[in-house]
Amino acid sequence: MTEVPKIVHDRLRAAALDQGLPATNAAEPNHPDPDLLTAFAEQSLSLAERDGVLEHLVLCVDCRDTVALALPAENVVAIPISPESGAIQAPAPHPSKPAPRRVFAWPSLRWAALAAGVVVVGSVFLLRPGKLNQSNQPSASQRIAPTKLPPPAAASSTTDHGAVASNPDEANLITVTPQSKKAADPRFTVQQSLAPHPAEHAMLLARNNKSPRQPGGLANSPGSTALALDNSAGQETAAETNRSATATTAVSAASELSSSPANPALMANSDAPAIEKAKPAAPGTTQMNELAPSDADQQKETDSALAPALRARARASAAKLEIAASQKSATGFAQHDVAQNDFAWAINSGVLRRSEDSGQTWQDNLRADHPLLCYASRGNEIWTGGQGGTIYHSVDGGMTWVQVRPSSNGRQLASDINRIDLGSSNLASNNLGSNVTQGPAKIVLSSGNHEIWISVDDGKTWEIK
């Protein structure tokens, strides 16, 4: 907190004394009555009355103490969320010297706005470790990918990964054609029927330049993460799926490969997160480490350079269950997302925007009193958070919103919400890939003061970690 010069302290104190409202003498008349002080604290005074009370409070420490002491013990008072600008505009500027203030304030305001912009941008990158880590994953992966995976496999899987996302027909083709035992798994079927994951979608956009918004291209790699975690155990299934892919698919994938030669950056970006994310899970790690050699063997067996690409594509499609169900929530701070109802979401300049046509056109959906910073979605359920503890929740795809005020042990969340993770309250079932879309959501909020707020009952109660 910036300190004010000490002369300001003394002049404030002296001003109170000059006005004849001694700080230590309560036997002084002309204080506002308890009704006015109560109405002031409850924000129910008219502007003129409020200004009058404020003018008195500036000079009267007794009444300031009274107002502060009379605050309710818990945050049960509905505090109207109003932007600071409104609160500042409410009191009229000093009538005697308006012009000097404007002349003085205008340049500083411009600089303050510029500085605030820089601070906001800086804080977004500094205070959102989740996003930072995610955005850093590609760069880290660029170093890891060449060592962990054979370049041809990485290139083919990456390129094909984008091809799957870019062409829904191909995805459907893969969905239908597998004859493996896993293909009969309802989960497997469901996941393939889901819409393309935003990660793949963003990668497609990044490659084809069909969308002006591409920053999510690299940040969407969690899709591959889910792929590694979820399908590492079932890679045999994926391989079978690849082998059973039709010639048409292979041809189309081949055309993708030939038309867009392996981009080192892209291929690294696609596969590396899978490696990194697989690290925490021991079984997944081993399976992933074994995956690359086995990929090479299978590539020889199929005697086709496209086989790894097809297998990677199958893995990508198999991972869609995790992506659409649980990992979609983990990408809450990604630039955009596609929900099950085909709504795409994005946050632009603090406003939550929604697209009903896969990103072709966008409409403002929610403009809160404070700028929104992040969101998370699971089907029609959307959570979005922003500055000052602003949280809104929608269960109908953004048609209606309800403001949520998390509080725990009498303490209300008032810091900025940097990240929202939305997933199943049962993490174990989530990792096993079953019923991830069932049950109440586990909402995890990362606030600006490095606190984690968790709710497992749709935001009714919260716990701070």
Place this chain on the structure above:
Amino acid sequence: MPRSASSDNSAEFAATLYERSGAAAYGMNADQFAAILDDILRKYLLSTSSANPSPSNSSHVSAEQKADFYAGLRLEELTLARACAAGNERAWQDFISRFRQKLHKMALHITRDSASAAELADSLFADLYGVNARDGVRNSKLVSYTGRGSLEGWLRTVMAQEFINRYRKQKRTVSLEEQIEEGVQFAAPANPERTSARVSGGASDQHLESATDEALAELSAEDRFTLASYYLDGRTLAEIARTLGLHESSVSRRLDRLATALRKRILAGLRMRGMSHARAAEALEADVRDLQLDLRSRLTQDSSAKTFPGSSGKVPVQGPGESAD
């Protein structure tokens, strides 16, 4: 004809308010209720317009602002409080069931001490009940409640004022004893003029004070309240935010902005008074450590204070049974 139509509307509006208040349940008739509303209206709206007496004021108030003012009142709680003050048993039962336990919680929140809390809550409840009867008439503190804010908030405020009064009284007593121990009574009385000269020190100090006063005067009342609460009273950002109905982060940003702006404005004011930038900065940084305000002399000075409409003209906490009117 328009007059009769207006009076009809007024009567209809009054009937609506009466129905909304639930005053009938406590045996309060419409005339009594209307008289209470008129008193409150006179206290707040008409008293403010009386500063500029004009024939149009009262009619203006009665025509347009009256409805808005009444709409903002807590009519149900106002009725409950006034019925309690009038000694209605049913109203007291309702009041006790709603607020008796809360009074103890409020007191505990304020005093942070269970013994003091019990004493404070019981004392206030006695004042509310009006045990200090005069001429057989019970004088309840609830008669001063006007419904501008919630009844619970009003109870908290009254309790906080009572607590502060007690605290100040105790502090003054202790302070006086300390002064006697320190031999203050043998010290020469402070000379305000000499003190002022000493405070001012030199021209630079005068410039600094006047520049600071100007910079503060340019701020809004809310900004100055924020500064005083944070820097003088040591209130937390959360407390200030709740008082002003803002978010904590907004108060934090505001304080940063104010600190920066004040420093710049004071420096600019000093430069306007002929000081170089370096000297102004030096004066701003070096000041106050040598500046000795004789607060005690200022405490004892007597000057007029801003009068609040409807103020009791008494101590912030009204005595038992005293009306705010």
